[in-house]
Amino acid sequence: MRFPVMALALLATLAFIPISQAHAAQREAIFAGGCFWCMEPPYDKLEGVVSTTSGYIGGESERPTYEQVSGGNTGHAEAVKVVYDDEVVGYETLLDVFWHNIDPFAEGRQFCDVGSQYRSAIFPLDQRQRRLAEASKEAVETRFERDVKTRIEPKAPFWDAEEYHQNFYKKNPVRYRFYRAGCGRDDRLEAVWGDDAGKP
Template sequence: MRARWQAALALALAGLAAGAAANPAGESGPATGEKAVATFAGGCFWCMEPPYDALEGVLSTTSGYAGGTEEDPSYEQVARGLTSHAEVVQVVYDPARVSYEELLRVYWRNIDPLAVDRQFCDAGRQYRSAIYYHDEAQRAAAERSLQEVQARFDAPVATEIEPLADSFYPAEAYHQDYYQKNPLRYRFYRFNCGRDQRLAELWGEEAGGYNK
């Protein structure tokens, strides 16, 4: 009995040692099924849902408003520039399947980072481009990605990096999944706004786009 117990103890210690060798800092990666949240402003929120909905590891997208101080803003208020909010998309994702860095890569290639207080045909602070970070890791990753993007262009990148500060408000129900509910209207708006044409100018073959 004692020999059997000693053998089991030896196996357990060996397993602990192997785990420590593989992960000397005691860190563990995210387990599949965990959730994280990212928030991005890229102009019209209708246009920011499709590229993330198509991304493996994204669990949901929600159009909404962030970056403002007024409580519970309406679409009419935001669209008319009566609040300090921006239109945003909030992305819930599984960090074991898709990294925040990949979300940033998709983000940049679906916006015009050089445009100041506008995106494509939509003008005003409510259509600014911005990354709203949820923690310090996201902030650091966002700042690194901004530096990488800036290196590609001669003009200054106008995209802002700000803390979310619990200021996200979901948009009205009829805005959610608009590109799926109203595909013809969505396609017409997107084409008429020149979004994909400008993305192609900026990013070439790397450009995001509407592929639904």
């Protein structure tokens, strides 16, 4: 009876190796780019992205609601948390996608949404992410020869938004397209980034 037991134990051990390796490669990144509905799609399209979650970050209160955040009194920004496979896509690429989906010259707003809750910001989760974020911001400023208003803010708790906000562009495609067009997001992105607007 020893051999079957040992064999089963070995198989069980081997079965967990790919799973643990996969989890080891997963990382998180958090970006605020105005309405979080519009920040999920470009990352969902990106190979190596495992998931995106809309939420709130950078404020003082715990477990804020959409009504509280949208009122502009909590200090939070609408943001998206990106879980990605670091062996497939790097943080540098996520930063590139971020920049090409925001207006880096708008302060305290993005497109038609006005208020600090719609500010553009990067929330590095470690020193490496911070160095890369700062370098990417400098690169944008050099390219345009203008001051970039996007903030690089301290790591802070991320609170998931209500379920109806998650994957909103999939759940309510007509309303999403109407909002995005009415807000002038794509027109402004094209004006800033040209053919690179809205990457990927």
